[in-house]
Amino acid sequence: MFRITLPDGSVREVAPGTTPADIAAAIGPGLAKAALAARVDGELRDIGRPFEGDAQLALVTAKDEKDALELARHDFAHILAEAVQNLFPGTQITFGPATDDGFYYDFAPKDRPFTEEDLPAIEAEMRKIIGKNEPLIREVWSRQQLIDRWTRQGETFKAEWARELPEGEELTVYRAGKGEDAWLDMCRGPHLASTGKVDPNAFKLTRVSGAYWRGDQKNAMLSRIYGTGWLNKKQLDEHMMRLEEAAKRDHRKLGQEMDLFHLQQEAHGSVFWHPNGYVIYRALEDYMRRAVNAAGSREVKTPQVMDARQWEQSGHWGKYRENMFVIPDETPNIEDEGPMVSEDVQWMALKPMNCPAHILIFKQGIKSYRDLPLRLVENGCCHRNEPHGALHGLMRVRQFTQDDGHIFCREDQIVDEVQDFCQLADRVYKDFGFTYSIKLALRPENRFGTEEMWDQAEAELRDAVVRAGMATEEYGWEELPGEGAFYAPKLEWHLTDAIGRTWQVGTIQSDRVLPERLDASYVAEDGERHRPVMLHRAIFGSYERFIGILIEHFAGKLPTWLAPTQAVVATIVSDADDYAKEVARKLQAVGIRVETDLRNEKINYKVREHSVAKVPNLLVVGKREAEEGTVALRVLGSQGQQMLSLDEAVARLVAEATPPDLA
Missing domain, CATH: 3.30.930.10 (Bira Bifunctional Protein; Domain 2)
Incomplete structure (x- = not known):
């Protein structure tokens, strides 16, 4: 009998062949349903893998989000590979790991590289596989068995990798489904118990790119399909919203709008x-x-x-x-080959x-x-x-x-x-x-x-x-x-x-x-x-x-002390041009990076243009402001404006434009 110690210190004696899933079922039906995998002596393992001796056991559920996400994303990658081979016979598989927010898999297509137009059909096929709830079965194979299998199936990339594995070492594969025709991949694991354990509405394929086999540009070019995967649809929706927000904040896009830099x-x-x-x-x-x-x-x-x-x-x-x-x-x-020194x-x-x-x-x-x-x-x-x-x-x-x-x-x-x-x-x-x-x-x-x-x-x-x-x-x-x-x-x-x-x-x-x-x-x-x-x-x-x-981070709305142009003085009417120049001179005198906008354009047009350029402060002046010695201050991101005396506006901008004190 094996002694299995649970996190609360209790010990269960079990017969050889018992799995973590069996212990979860013995504790209760709720835990049996919730348990996704197990940590056995600290190692993350399949829920259905039998114990090999006395062990410390911690059952992994969706509450253990880090482990659960890694398992789900690993499964999504395998399901992606199976779906692609179902839809595109002759495609060779290579590798597909989990990533920080999803997964990818590299393929060698038979006829043409994959494109983003292929993704909807692949997603649909993945959902079919999830719906079949195929068991994911761990098997131990020898190196030669793997080489023979991959060679027989024309999987040259997998066969190449298998030939480099250590002689005599037992290696693991995962079979999706049962029987000789079940889809198979070489993998250390662990995986969830079946394809149906992932949420069919919690993933999305995002893009396709090229990738060299084993990361070496001298090798064959493969098609890499990326996806994002989560535990449920709510997490996916939140992630997609973050991506949408990130796209708005893309520094390359904002760098162009703000005229900051370019690459060529x-x-x-x-x-x-x-x-x-x-x-x-x-x-x-x-x-x-x-x-x-x-x-x-x-x-x-x-x-x-x-x-x-x-x-x-x-x-x-x-x-x-x-x-x-x-x-x-x-x-x-310069010789291309030979010692560098x-x-x-x-x-x-x-x-x-x-x-x-x-x-x-x-x-x-x-x-x-x-x-x-x-x-x-x-x-x-x-x-x-x-x-x-x-x-x-x-x-x-x-x-x-x-x-x-x-x-x-x-x-x-x-x-x-x-x-x-x-x-x-x-x-x-x-x-x-x-x-x-x-x-x-x-x-x-x-x-x-x-x-x-x-x-x-x-x-x-x-x-x-x-x-x-x-x-x-x-x-x-x-x-x-x-x-x-x-x-x-x-x-x-x-x-x-x-x-x-x-x-x-x-x-x-x-x-x-x-x-x-x-x-x-x-x-x-x-x-x-x-x-x-x-x-x-x-x-x-x-x-x-x-x-x-x-x-x-700032979505282009940099703090005033960092902003390239810290203020723009914009006129409503040409009668205020001289006053606008006077305001700009006062700001320049105290070190503010300021420009004037005296163009014969409507003020709303000027406001929009300088907002796109992410100018933090817009000082609007017209005939009344010139007569009263005031400015209408519009702060980037705010809806209204504030009437200030010129001296008040200068003092406020000086305070905002002063870098942090590091003394």
Whole structure:
């Protein structure tokens, strides 16, 4: 008999062959109906998978939303693949994971790539499969069985993947339905008990795109079908409303309407900042400069191009080589193949990050323990050769500028420095109206450094957040196994915007690896040379991406201190032109970015036009306002207007246009 311990501490003795579904049924019919899956000794499993010995059991229901959504989305992906093969015989399947808000599946169509016109028919077929309530049956196969099956069915992509799986390992497949003709896919699982466990009204196929097999552009191009999936129709409807709102806030659309920036093929992946957009950029740069200066940092500037051997020594060459822009040093002929660093050709690379250059500054001259902490910051321009398909407006570009910084400190200074950074990041994000959560990304499988170094670094970051009072549910504190950088664990700040989306921006990393690899040292109190610890930190992450996030967060209605044009003085009649110019001069004199609109157009037309451009303040003046020395103030987003004296209006705009105080 197996001893199964439930969350309340009670123990049930069951015979071999018993499943979590059996225990749910024994507890009661309500739980039997509600149970979707099980956590057995912490591992998420199928509800119908038998126990293999004594175990801790927690039954998963729709109330366990994270697990339930992942299961449902995984099922939707399999149902999508089955539907496509039903409708388009000869289509080969590859893989289809769950995503943060849905699922996708990659296909190799027999005749033509899929298009969005195919989606309604595929959705209808998916609902038929859900309606059949086909059991999803887990089976264990050998590697050779899988290879034979996929080869026999002409599934060349699946067969290729199966051939690379370990010899002798038992692998799992899931069968939808019963019998030899049942639809089959290779999958680790888990899944719900049957296709009917998902809500047929809680999913929608959203788009089709191309995707290379295994993400390699040298491989075959596949058709990827995306969908969004939820537990019920209410969740789906709420999500679709969020998508509709997100489309209205799309920074690319608003960037065009507000004349902020553009992108074009001649500089694919890099931003052309227009005057309006560069005002925002410079305002953020000035803001961040005040913030880091107040925190005791010193600004530096480092070269764009550095010798490739520096990147080899740092370890970045092995991790980022394929994403780096590489150029020869005074060599006219570039070979396509061969080593990137050789005796014949000296190679240089555009920097993808700033950290090695900051170590080179640190190494200039002898540093004493009294010089630490040394806080260096740089608005550093970086280049990464991102794939074309990954580029997305300002959110992912090839050339970007980081608000980058590195703190070189002693072991005894680490926790204090990280705690201070947590508090600085808190002030910055609150200035922009964001709430956020903090995550600790722990050691990845592929990493440099000893276990002791990683133990210490992770403990220091954790301790700093605890001391800052932020390792709490209020701050969404969570630890993420395996998601650290190859050289250091990191704290991550995940912002939540006005419509509930999250964006990972700021980080701080506790690094003992790069100072070792690049031979950075200081003279300690004992007269010996010691390695400093290097804290990599950023708050915005990159200016480009942060501006994109801000545009969408505020739906283009930026705070007055950030707005490219902070006020427009618009006339009702031409008799007020001279007064409008006088109002503009007074505003300019106190630093307000102001324009006049003296065109012979109706005032309602002017109001609409400047509203589309997201000008926060419109000062309307006519003959009466000129005579009385007043203005009619219209604030963006409000319906009415407020009559103010000119002095009152100036004082109000000065207050709104003053950046947050970071003292």
